[in-house]
Amino acid sequence: MKIAVIGYSGSGKSTLARTLGERYKVPVLHLDTVFHAANWQQRDRQEQLAAVETFLDGSDGWVIDGNYTDLLYRRRMEEADRIVMLLFGRFACLYRAAKRYRTYRGRSRPDVAAGCTEKLDWEFIRWILHGGRTRAARKRYRDLGKAYPGKTTVLKNQRQLDAFLAGGQRYG
Helix, strand or coil: CEEEEEECCCCCHHHHHHHHHHHHCCCEEEHHHHHEEHHHEECCHHHHHHHHHHHHHCCCCEEEECCCCCCCHHHHHHHCCEEEEECCCHHHHHHHHHHHHHHHECCECCCCCCCCEECCCHHHHHHHHCHHHCHHHHHHHHHHHHHCCCCEEEECCHHHHHHHHHHCCCCC
């Protein structure tokens, strides 16, 4: 099983990816760990690409969480057996990000690079509420769903996510 988990910041992509990785007993790649080095510094692009390519080439099954459209996005979507989009509302994502901040404040989460301490600053809040929800981003999600309708699941709230995890219901 190969699953791509994409969606808005704070929607729960990493948590879902971990859950699905455990369920299907496949390795999980959190793209935040590939993109960032310590202190939220961006890694070298060639290093990022090599890490993702090595992961894809070395696994018969996987879960990859994160958007990062410049990190073999097309290949990931084409190879995925299932694409799960977490398109929760902006305030639900902000609430989840704040909850995550309270849990990991001053520490690094397991799904980010070592040395990237959890933060919730105004820049990230603006990204959650506006910057990550541009017209182009929304169009990219719509287009992806149209390109891969048979393997795309769109989840817009916790109730849908719970139902998906409980029984694999599909949403459009």
